[in-house]
Amino acid sequence: MRIRRKPWARPELAEWENCIDVPAENRGKWHSVFKNDAPLMIELGCGKGGFISKLAVAHPEINFIAVDIKSEMLGLAMRNIKREYAAAEREVDNVYIFSQEIMLINKVFSAEDMCDRIYINFCNPWPKTHDHKKRLTHNNQLMQYREFLKDGGEIRFKTDNDDLFLSSKRYFVECGFELTYVTEDLHNSGFDDNIETEHEKMFSEQGIPIKFLIAKKLTVSPPEKVASEPEKTISQLKNDDESTENVNKN
Numbered sequence: 001m002r003i004r005r006k007p008w009a010r011p012e013l014a015e016w017e018n019c020i021d022v023p024a025e026n027r028g029k030w031h032s033v034f035k036n037d038a039p040l041m042i043e044l045g046c047g048k049g050g051f052i053s054k055l056a057v058a059h060p061e062i063n064f065i066a067v068d069i070k071s072e073m074l075g076l077a078m079r080n081i082k083r084e085y086a087a088a089e090r091e092v093d094n095v096y097i098f099s100q101e102i103m104l105i106n107k108v109f110s111a112e113d114m115c116d117r118i119y120i121n122f123c124n125p126w127p128k129t130h131d132h133k134k135r136l137t138h139n140n141q142l143m144q145y146r147e148f149l150k151d152g153g154e155i156r157f158k159t160d161n162d163d164l165f166l167s168s169k170r171y172f173v174e175c176g177f178e179l180t181y182v183t184e185d186l187h188n189s190g191f192d193d194n195i196e197t198e199h200e201k202m203f204s205e206q207g208i209p210i211k212f213l214i215a216k217k218l219t220v221s222p223p224e225k226v227a228s229e230p231e232k233t234i235s236q237l238k239n240d241d242e243s244t245e246n247v248n249k250n
């Protein structure tokens with residue numbers, strides 16, 4: 001996503017104690033950063049932070065980390081978080097943010113961090129086949145997330161993009177996740193535990209249904225090399241999809 005330069009973002013982030021400058025230093029020690037053993041939830045690709053700011057302020061009993069690669073995005077996320085907590089008359093005590101390339105996320109989290117849940121909202125669909133491996137739901141990334149996600153922990157994934165959603169369902173299953181909830185139209189699904197993101201608002205205003213799934217990490221280890229290629233065509237994926245279509249009513 002294109003975003004205008006924000007010269008204020010880096011200096012303001014550097015001043016904010018909840019923005020971590022060198023996150024790799026806390027690998028395996030994130031619970032001590034929060035100074036408690038509350039559950040840990042991570043948003044990958046938080047963008048402007050509309051989602052994490054509302055989620056974190058509503059759940060003081062949970063620790064949150066929001067990650068994005070762009071300082072401009074993190075700057076906006078920081079301001080959104082500060083605004084939500086000020087409105088609630090609370091200190092920002094359960095959310096940290098930092099800049100990180102998510103394809104290298106294992107440099108900042110390890111099994112000791114015992115993450116309970118990961119949120120991935122409207123990641124780049126990378127439509128060209130040779131770019132699929134950069135998708136935040138691609139097997140290469142899911143196998144990294146498995147290392148710091150607890151057994152039974154979950155990934156909640158939203159997208160507007162049909163192709164990405166179809167492929168992602170396959171990626172999750174190949175990487176040892178069970179799809180416990182799947183809907184092609186989140187806003188008409190009856191699922192009531194939803195906070196709208198900036199992209200979600202934009203796409204739903206355009207009349208595009210929001211696709212959403214919850215994937216639970218199974219204890220069984222998938223094979224070390226999980227082949228997700230060659231990519232299937234949309235019609236092949238749609239055929240495969242019939243088997244997961246009715247999983248969502250629990």
Ligand SMILES: C[S@@+](CC[C@H](N)C(=O)[O-])C[C@H]1O[C@@H](n2cnc3c(N)ncnc32)[C@H](O)[C@@H]1O
Nearest residue numbers: 045046047068069070101102121122197198199
């Ligand atoms: C399309 S935006 C979605 C933002 C927000 N989640 C939402 O739903 O409105 C994707 C965000 O992910 C970030 N991002 C994309 N690829 C990334 C990567 N490989 N590592 C870190 N951040 C990434 C981008 O900077 C951008 O802020």
